[in-house]
Amino acid sequence: MSEQPNNPLHGITLKTIVTELEQHYGWDGLADRVDVRCFRYDPSVKSALKFLRRTPWAREKIEALYLALLNNPYGKD
Structure with a gap:
């Protein structure tokens, strides 16, 4: 496995990202923040993962939101 010292998401699963964001922000x-159906209607980690794995633009937004949360965990955004 190659080292990725400049990738802050290296080793963090998408499931972890979605779970931590949901715990911090809630589904609403x-x-x-990211207007997609899997967060608005009958949300679940499973449905979010399925959608995000197939939709690169949405995954990029979720990853950016997670990085923002890591950089400012107590701020609003």
Whole structure:
């Protein structure tokens, strides 16, 4: 396995990212930040993972939101 010292997401699974964002923002908060159906209607980690794995633009937004949360865990955004 190659080292990725400049990748802050290296070793963090998408499931971990979605779970931590949901715990911090809630599903409604996630839906306000990334407007996708899997966060608005009958949300679950499973449905979010399925959608995000197939949709690169949404995954990029979720990863950026997670990085923002890591950099400012107590701020609003």
